[in-house]
Amino acid sequence: MYEIQIDPGEAPEVEGVLRRAVHEALAHEGAREAEISLTLLGDDAIQGLNREHLGHDRPTDVLAFALWQEGEPVLGDVYVGIDQARRQAGEEGVELEEELVRLAIHGTLHVLGHDHPEAPDARAGSPMYRLQEHLIRRVLQG
Numbered sequence: 149m150y151e152i153q154i155d156p157g158e159a160p161e162v163e164g165v166l167r168r169a170v171h172e173a174l175a176h177e178g179a180r181e182a183e184i185s186l187t188l189l190g191d192d193a194i195q196g197l198n199r200e201h202l203g204h205d206r207p208t209d210v211l212a213f214a215l216w217q218e219g220e221p222v223l224g225d226v227y228v229g230i231d232q233a234r235r236q237a238g239e240e241g242v243e244l245e246e247e248l249v250r251l252a253i254h255g256t257l258h259v260l261g262h263d264h265p266e267a268p269d270a271r272a273g274s275p276m277y278r279l280q281e282h283l284i285r286r287v288l289q290g
Contacts, residue, residue, distance in 0.1 A: 150174055150182045157188040159230060162248050169249045169287045173256040174222065176283060181221035184259065186228065186252055194229040207232050210251040212258035224259030228252060246288060253283045 152170045156163045166186055174182045189197070191207040199205045201213075209232040216223040228251045237247035257276055264276040271277050 150179070150184070153183075153185045155185075155187040157190070157230060159188055159244075159248075162188075162245055165245055165249055165287065166252045168290065169252040169283070170226075170256050172283050172287050173253045173260065176279075177257075177260050179222045179260065183221065183223050184226060184256060185224075186226045186255070188228050188230045188248075191229065191231040194227055194232070197227055209233060209236060210255045210258075212255035214259045214261065222260060224256075226252065226255030226259060228255065246284065249284050249287050250280065253280050253287070 150171060152167050154163045154166050154170075156166065170184050170186060174184070194211065195205065195207045197211055198208045201211065207229050209229050211227045213225045214223075215225065228248060230248070233247045233251055234244055237244045240247070257280060262276040262279070264271045264274040
């Protein structure tokens with residue numbers, strides 16, 4: 149059973165697709181029980197979290213916090229920077245909805261224990277990135 153809480157902030161129209169994105173990532177990874185909270189935040193709020201938790205004083209696209217340990221149900225918080233997502237969608241030439249799905253899945257995969265190389269040019273070929281892109285296609289086609 150999954151409990152997925154979505155706070156879409158100023159973008160209520162994406163709540164359903166974000167719920168599907170988180171569900172798809174959890175189901176793909178075989179999580180039997182999970183509670184994920186996903187919140188969309190503006191630049192100021194996500195910059196504050198980024199500064200407080202990672203020491204980076206800038207807005208970011210996604211922050212994920214795994215709050216569970218081996219043998220426990222999956223529990224985590226995912227924060228998506230909607231302003232950064234808008235910028236990235238424009239740079240990549242994709243719809244905002246697709247970029248938000250990408251970030252929701254990305255954060256959920258981090259909560260599930262996946263990681264990727266830090267170097268941006270090495271991320272695209274990583275197993276986590278390939279899985280993320282596969283899941284995005286499934287969500288957007290369904």
